[in-house]
Amino acid sequence: MRGHSRMKTPSGHGAAPDGTGAADEAAARTLLRSAARHSRSRCVALCLTTAAASGASLLLPAALGRALDLLLTRPGDAAGTHWVLWCTGLVLLIALLDACHTVLAGTTDARATAWLRQRLVGHVLAVGPRAGERFGPGELVARLVGNAAQAGTAPATAATLLAALAGPVGAVVALGLIDPLLAAVFLGGAPVLTLLLRAFARDSSQCVARYQDVQGRIAGALAEAIGGARTIAAGGTADKEVARILRPLPELSREGRRMWRVQGRAAAQAVAVAPLLQLGVVAVGGVLLVHHRLSVGELLAASRYAVLATGVGVLVGQLSGLIRARAAARRLGEVLTEPAPVYGTRQLPPGEGRLELRSVTVRRGGRTVLDGVDLVVPAGRTVAVVGRSGSGKSLLAALAGRLADPDDGHVLLDGVPLRDLDRTALRRAVGHAFERPALLGDTIEDTIAFGIPSPPPDRVRQAAATARADSFVRRLPDGYATPCAEAPLSGGECQRLGLARAFAHDSRLLVLDDALSSLDTVTERHITEALLRHTPGSSRLIIAHRVSTAARADAVVWLAAGRVRAVGTHAELWRSAAYREVFGSSGTERNGGAG
Template identity: 70%
Template sequence: MNSRPDSATSATGRALSRGVLRQGGVRCAALCAVSTTATAAGLLLPALLGHTLDLLLARAPAARWLGCCAAVVLLLALLDGCAGVLSGTADAHATAWLRRQLTGHVLALGPRATARFGAGDLVARLVGNAAQAGTAPGALAALLGALAGPVGGVVALGLIDPWLAAVFLAGAPVLALLLRAFARDTSACVADYQRVQGRIAGALAEAVGGVRTIRAAAAEERETARILAPLPELSRAGHRMWRVQGRAAARAVTVAPLLNLGVLAVAGLLLARHRLSVGDVLAASRYAVLATGVGALVGQLAALARARAATGRLAEVRADPAPGHGTRRLPPGNGRLELRAVTARRGGRTVLDGVDLTVPGGTTLAVVGRSGAGKSLLAEVAGRLADPDEGEVSLDGVPLRDLARPELRRAVAYAFERPALLGTTVEDAIAFGPTAATPAAVRSAARRAHADDFVRRLPDGYATPVTDAPCSGGESQRLGLARAFAHGGRLLILDDALSSLDTVTEHHITRTLLAPDPGRTRLLIAHRASTAARADRVAWLDAGRVRAVGTHRELWREPEYRAVFGDGEGEVRDEEVRDEAGTESRGR
């Protein structure tokens, strides 16, 4: 799904990793200090035990040394608790930082993010993968502590007797090769596992979005099977991870006891020659175990591999550059919109192909065309929810790319076919925008969108929580229209925002919407002939190209244009519009 070069993704992954470690900051440093102290205490304990044993065997006073051993054990328990707290908080802060970074970037990418990665896969990355990537600081600090144990064990063996360290070091390269192979194989397996998880999440998100269709078709079992179809692949990837870890542990278990036996055998010989005491042999046996502590290393390497693979999946999203913004402001104007040689592609397919279109300021243009003609993408490009691959879009003579972001969002208002009602209350949902609309503006906009009556009938009126406001499709569209009306702007773009309204409500809203307004341009994505007939001009989009621009009546002479609306629908609607116009004229 990612079309960015591997080098860009890798560079982004390294930047994310550095950012995560910086977020750990003080906590990681404290965790390293705690881990190092715990390792030092763990290395001190065998020496204390060995010396205490020698004193006991010699029947010498050993109470003080027994107390020291007990104190070290208590210290290890305390340090272990501190390490757990520090690791948890460091991971939580790193995860929160990653989610903020990625969420902001996804929102900046806009519709392109979901088109490229899919909503479900994005959620899986932002939730599951971010949590795994956030464990990197704790895993790295723990790995440093885990490495200090074997290194310190070898040094301690050398201090007891150089021959003990020499015996161990003879087999150390084998352990190093095992760990290297484990880290390499684990990274590949974890990446496959996380990729399949993303596919399942994507399928689940699609099913949740279409749950009514699934139930109406009695296709629950079939959809469940579709969602879970990748489970065997997920199982194979999971089993591969366990096999890799199992093989590494088995090989380590094979090599480590041999090294321990070798160390103990040499220690026994040195004991027989009176070069070591019984306590030294006990200490040597414990240090040999610490030196061969591959189990801890395997666990931490596995955690780092999972974090690294998760960071790579986040980097795929982060490497996709968000659109930049300029610093220019709009001159005085009434919203003249121009598209020049605009070409836009999605999924390797050219959806808009060299579109040239001009919408005079203060007028209403309806864009019509068959399904797949590129109408919704044209609406996205016109207000810069998406950038064209080629060509330029300008508003009142200023290219949209050159506008400052606040200036652009204040100038362009949108209403959609399926508006997302964001905010705590209904009033919040209407006021939602670049700047919060005042309560008076919210109510005025609701009246213009013919939403005021049904909002006042809600349990708490405008203060009703959005989650407690049962809205039909038409009512949701009216709230979306109210939100667009509340924020003004010189360009209003409606992407089929009237499709769920009943005929009477649509008629009233359209009259309000299309009333003469020299200060605002309106671009309507229309599927109904009645909407097209009321617009000043109509742009007929066909296979990504503007086939013709004219009034609805002029274009109606073309059979293929009539076919866009279905047999007879456009003609009936057109007659209705002419009858309305005549009635209003007679009334005046």
């Protein structure tokens, strides 16, 4: 997690310290190589198809030249007709190979894109909340959807480009076979074309990278606005939000125009140089024709080979696609360099969920959020964590289930460091309920059973009853079989489903991160009492904002500015005016029912 303390840049991703850019580039190259290996057979077929098309294109000028010579020198001879038929066959073969190339390129792109998305989504989910914190949801979606599609074209483009080189190279060889002087004339100007391609690759890479970066920023702002749509509507600020989201559009337009200018300049320069080379070859060929060193058909073939040899337009298009794919792959590589947690192999010994934090320190964005926290949640007991906003309560809850790792210190469950635990063992042992639970699964029953392992239906219904959710679930059109997308649920009902999901699994530690905030006072009291009564043999860590929740806990941990200010019962801490201020109390009201 130390790498996670990088500051966010306006583009939404971490400002890379020394060496990180090289790591991103290395990850991009590895990713593209893996995508190419995944589509190896199709890439080989594509390369062979393109090479065959190039070969047929190289044979066609020679066949045309031979047919012309025979028609001119031996009119009416069947040999000339045969060569015309050969030319027709080559044209049809080239058309067929082009069609095969289109199909193979499309399927290769789709296959590579699907593999990249699966690879990236798996890594993002393995990294967990850190990925969203570093890049932002909109930026991640832009990379996993748009950039993955662009990077997915790399294997097919590289295979096509490699085979397409056979065309110009073969054409130069063919010129040399017709007459070495023709090849010498062309090669005299070839270095100019090479320099043009190198300059294009360099300038285009920078433009494409900036263009994709601005696209990511727009996507991130759009995702934020969608998440806050109700706030925007209530505030009547839709026009301002549209302006904020689209603020980078002029920059996007500038980078887009610059990108196309670079490509247009390269194409224009190539168009300016290529005809001169072609004219040079044709002029020398004309001189050789006058001196009877070439036939008319050979001159025709030489002129066609000069066109093939200067096929820079095709190469510029392929190279441009490869550059865009590599720039997109580098953005995917930035995601892959975010390290996923490494799990151990240890299993938990018998226990009732004793949680211990030893000198735990966590930093975010260069700021220490938790500073040397020592905390013990005794086995089978309930501990509430209270504190003002920003004191580190939710981060402490994340540490308890290893949804985050400390920069320093250790977190132990029943004496075993969480880093050493097997992943499945850890997820079985720790249950979570959140302020805004995600309703994952096709139906209401699926979302309550979500987790490892999936509990049986009777356990799901028992957990829903404990969370006071059974009654409103049964009123839904199809009860527990109601699709989540079709269930009109309030915030409190969603929270109760999240609590039911936590109760449905036999966890030895339950972590409730403000999971009671949307409940009315009566429901909150019933659920808290049921939680204490129906979860024997497990510990409970509750992030609390209400006096009543803290009052029912066995002990209260008071956090202030990332440190443990005091630990005790709610009644003991209530004597402190500063503690009462955490709940917005002046001290004249009753002690939350604790006496």
